[in-house]
Amino acid sequence: MSETLVASRTPGTDTPVPGASGASRFWRRLRARPSALVAAAVVALLVLVALAAPLLTAVEGQDPTTYHPSLIDSARGGVPLGSFGGIGADHWLGVEPQTGRDLFARLVYGARVSLGVALAATALQVVLGVAIGVGAALGNRWVDQLLSRATDIIVAMPLMVMSLALLAIVPESFPRTVLVTFVIGLIGWGNIAKIVRAQTLTLKGLDYVSAARLSGWGRWRIARRELLPGLAAPVITYAALLVPSNISVEAALSFLGVGVKPPTPSWGQMLTAADVWYQAAPQYLLLPAGALFLTVLALTVLGDGVRTALDPRAASRLRVGTGRRREAKAGETAHSESDKPHKEGNA
């Protein structure tokens, strides 16, 4: 334990302290990475597009669900009329083959679904993960055993397969978007819980927490006032990586036809139908694929940037031969988990 204390007091390698100074240092470090800045700008733009979807489609004068049979050539199997898949002043990105629905409208409304589901599911995962992780670390031996084994099992179960299976037993009438959010959120909390448990155990042994305990603070008050702030950095780091992963899972489920169902537009669902139309209307395939790629890439780069800004050791570890490595190693236990990218999302 003394090693951890030494490491955390070494200038430049300390665990970020919450509060004003921590936040401003975080922003300074994040700004120092151009890639993270660009990614943050892209993410901000995407969020803006998602929020302003009704406004944007109103400007265009279209909506995502209206069929336009007059815009497709039913004699040729539903190919959009006009050049480049029906791109024009009325339909900025053309129309969907077979239905004639406006592609721009479906794309921007798809962003709402993607980001909405991913963010809500991440929030659920974080709440569950923190609650279970802290509970395991602070509970007695049996509580810890129970929660830790449950965490191990939930981590072992493949997220894709489990969410796929769970979608089978819920009646069709249940709103699909909410359902997908809950399924992803209820299954994907395992790694957060592991990280939080490890970090809480580390914090629990630190002097200031012992001091609080010795001065007669209750368990709950210590958890809220002394432990939770110390958990912020690893939780934010991991949550930032969960968002792109959740976006991929939602897209995958919708791609398989068990996630978000029509008429609600979703990028994954658009891709399912698109592959046979790639010659007649290539943008039908390229737009959702590109949007998905850009979103996940931007969020991943931003997540990496956030991690480096919150945990400089992650970056300095990769610099060969720095004298800091030894010290960094001592305090790394709680952070090493967050170095592993959450891989399920690329499934």
Place this chain on the structure above:
Amino acid sequence: MNGFGGFVLRRAVGTVITLLAISVIIYVVFYATPGNVAQITCGPRCSPEQVRQVTEQLRLDDPLYLRYWHFLVGILVGRDYSTGTSLEHCAAPCLGLSYQSDQQVLDIILTKLPVSLSLVLGAMVLWLVLGVGTGVLSAWRRGRISERVLTAVTLAGTATPVFVIGLVLMIVVCGEFQLLPFPQYVPFTDDPEQWAWNLLLPWFSLALIEAAAFARLTRASMLETLAEDHIRTFRAYGVGERAIIRRHALRGALAPVIALNANNVGSAVGGAVLTETLFGLPGIGQELVHAVKVVDLPVVVGMVLVIGFFVVLANAVADVLYAVADRRVVLA
């Protein structure tokens, strides 16, 4: 109970307990749902008469723990299903009966398994070779342009969903340039050459993404190992950089890679579900998606169980391998 043997034994016992816990959780989640379990099990198109039969066969009137016990007994020693007139025996490990296809779930899984194994094992070879190779290369070329390019490519790789890569590959290779026919599964035993050609694209689709994660991890792990004191000593003695990487650094760097490979079995299975659906390969993943769509509950539960068992076993094996590869690991 010390030493390596004890460690393996403890892991084995722990694995068995985990497997049992998983079976309980899965059973409770799927068979203790509100709503008519018999109706869900039987499928949406079952008549009331069939539903009554299913209730009787699965003894759904029994309390939950008894029903789970029957289920467990079925897996361990087999059980009988009466279909009104005749008695059908379902031998161990009995995963139940699909009321929609009138087949035993285990038979369905066994007929689909070779396809999925072909896909995942072939892809695994590819992603390990590509991923570790790229990682070692970019650690070796650190700071140069080639490393920056590799890092960017692997980052893009981790950000691309498998079905996007697969879709693009399929359209470019099979559609636009017609270098390969659209994949169609040919059993290995029929024609190994056709088997490989047809699986080439699915292998690459699944492997490229996994490879990206391995490349990032191998690079980080290599850099860390290369910075250690004993490597510096080798350098001081004048050992060449290639020999250092090949003989000394790689071994130390591989332990986390093994761990990631086990952790990734789950994500690879998820990727396989998507790859199979995308390329129309008749494997477990495609069958699972189908079963979910038509709400064939016994098949869904059976497959989730089998996949869960595989993943847990893979993790346990990896733990042991990890300890073999890295002797610094504390056997706990």
